[in-house]
Amino acid sequence: MVAFPKNRERKEGKATMRDKTRDRILERFSGKLKDPIKGLLERLMLEERAIYLEEHPTKANGYYTRDLLTLFGPIEELWVPRVRGGDFHPKLIPYRKRTSIELSEAILLLYASGVSARGISRFLEAVYWVFYSPQSISRLAEVAAEEVEEWRSRPLYTEYYAVYLDCTFLSVRRGKTAKEPVYVALGLKPDGSREILGFWTFGAEGESSHNWETILKELWERGVRRVRLFISDDLPGIEEAIRGIFPQAKWQLCVVHAVRDALSEVRKNEREEVAEDLKAIYRADTEKQTHKALEAFKAKWASKYPKIVARWTTKNYALLAFLEHPKPIRRYLYTTNQLERLIKEVKRRMRTVETLCNPGTLEKILYLVLSQMERKLARRLVGFAELQMGSGHASETH
Numbered sequence: 001m002v003a004f005p006k007n008r009e010r011k012e013g014k015a016t017m018r019d020k021t022r023d024r025i026l027e028r029f030s031g032k033l034k035d036p037i038k039g040l041l042e043r044l045m046l047e048e049r050a051i052y053l054e055e056h057p058t059k060a061n062g063y064y065t066r067d068l069l070t071l072f073g074p075i076e077e078l079w080v081p082r083v084r085g086g087d088f089h090p091k092l093i094p095y096r097k098r099t100s101i102e103l104s105e106a107i108l109l110l111y112a113s114g115v116s117a118r119g120i121s122r123f124l125e126a127v128y129w130v131f132y133s134p135q136s137i138s139r140l141a142e143v144a145a146e147e148v149e150e151w152r153s154r155p156l157y158t159e160y161y162a163v164y165l166d167c168t169f170l171s172v173r174r175g176k177t178a179k180e181p182v183y184v185a186l187g188l189k190p191d192g193s194r195e196i197l198g199f200w201t202f203g204a205e206g207e208s209s210h211n212w213e214t215i216l217k218e219l220w221e222r223g224v225r226r227v228r229l230f231i232s233d234d235l236p237g238i239e240e241a242i243r244g245i246f247p248q249a250k251w252q253l254c255v256v257h258a259v260r261d262a263l264s265e266v267r268k269n270e271r272e273e274v275a276e277d278l279k280a281i282y283r284a285d286t287e288k289q290t291h292k293a294l295e296a297f298k299a300k301w302a303s304k305y306p307k308i309v310a311r312w313t314t315k316n317y318a319l320l321a322f323l324e325h326p327k328p329i330r331r332y333l334y335t336t337n338q339l340e341r342l343i344k345e346v347k348r349r350m351r352t353v354e355t356l357c358n359p360g361t362l363e364k365i366l367y368l369v370l371s372q373m374e375r376k377l378a379r380r381l382v383g384f385a386e387l388q389m390g391s392g393h394a395s396e397t398h
Helices: 005-055 101-112 117-127 134-152 209-221 238-245 255-263 268-282 287-301 306-314 327-333 337-350 359-377
Strands: 060-070 073-083 159-174 176-188 194-201 226-232 250-253
Touching (some): 005 060, 159 359, 176 209, 238 250, 250 255
Antiparallel strands (some): 176 194
């Protein structure tokens, strides 16, 4: 049957009318939201400045105005409080950027999903009420790449109490999708705060012992000179790399993983007993008690589980290095859990897009996720506040 053009035109006209009505409602709704959001942002920034003034010897110095793009569209003439000297920048809004983090995250996630520059342009206009041409979107992507590189090459502190090292695998598309290693380093500062030192991708070559040497050399080149303890699993080449680049540093193997690996080789009906004997080694209060427990473990289990005993005996210098440090902070030093939680969150947040990532997009997404998570790491870990770092080990070490 022949189609009826008039009926089709009538339906299209109704659809267009519905779209226009919806757009007017959304525009009116968004307009009503902007003023309360603007007021809330300004009040929160004032409170943030008040807190800053309580902690710093300076005074308030009026305001300046700026625009900000948000999920609710552009907010114009936002009053941002300032202080004398210009050292205060509200953490509530991005410094020297016209967009809130939601916009940059949206752009990167859309890129990761394979959306074209034209498609991203349409999305931004529909959701953020702002127009970017496809050419501008492409330029924004280049700026994002520069920002990633600037963050990855930034100077680091001279000293870290500990550095956690680990490697995980994420899917990358190079013609076909395959798992590739991503290396991550997390620094623990002498005051107990943490900092993501960087991430590294070495392409499709897979995990390599030489990569750890490259990573540690880069940390040195970026300013790191003293690390008391490197904490990792027994990864190929990592011990040699530490000795070569940071010869004064000690190496701590992740005890949690060492115990887990040991128990996987033990008969089921003896696992609980072996676990308790291992716990007596790494939960002892002093090095003397630890070595006594290790000798007892060796005498009890050497004939039945020689490989486990040999591993704990030959690697005891790395498994028990944390005992040389003050007792209140040992729980942070005998395991890589600090970094594992970080990597777990990275994998969770990338699960929906990682199979669509090419190498360049992977680095942008990693940067976005890690730099956002780093804000939560500034809090000092419990136990560091009462320690006087750099004055030798506390009396409860031995």
